[in-house]
Amino acid sequence: MKLERNKRIKKLAVWTWTWVATMAIATFGPEFIWDHHPFLTPFAIIVNFANGILMILANRDLFNHFDELEKKIHLESLGITLGLAVIFGMSYSLLDTTNLIRQDAEISILVMFIGLTYLTSTLINSRRYR
Amino acid sequence: MKNKIRELRTAGNMTQEDLAEIIGVSRQTINAIEKGKFDPSLPTAFKMSKLFKLPIEQMFFFDE
Incomplete structure (x- = not known):
């Protein structure tokens, strides 16, 4: 295995x-x-x-x-990541369109946010089942 | 759900790693099942039932 x-x-x-x-x-x-x-x-x-x-x-x-527990951990992490990415992405875009931030909203920021959120939520979820 | 997987495993002189290998799951999954933090799927419960030669209802107890 x-x-x-x-x-x-x-x-x-x-x-x-x-x-x-x-x-x-x-x-x-x-x-x-x-x-x-x-x-x-x-x-x-x-x-x-x-x-x-x-x-x-x-x-x-x-x-x-993955086995059943690993699938559950990753599925929960993916759900959290997807939800946060939509909320963060929309808020970040709003900050840009309302000129509350100086620079343009960059997709790379969102990609980094998604990566870090997935990593963090996977680590937290894994600890929950230890 | 409560269970007596730990007792059955130790009675059979098995480590969590051994049981995980036989059942086909990770050691973390066995640990989570034993601690009652995770309820196994039906196929996993049946594999355990076959291994320990006990019906599922004598290994897992529904906690209302």
């Missing part, structure tokens, strides 16, 4: 890091590597998108390998 688990975790880690790498290439490539080439920019975005899909499939694969 542990070997299977580790295999799936490694697979998810590989697809996550390649997704981050292809995201960096698609973001900085047009300006610093291929000088806004008309074919390479959309190609890099498509590769990044496809990589993202494979990352989601690897995550689903790992999730399906």
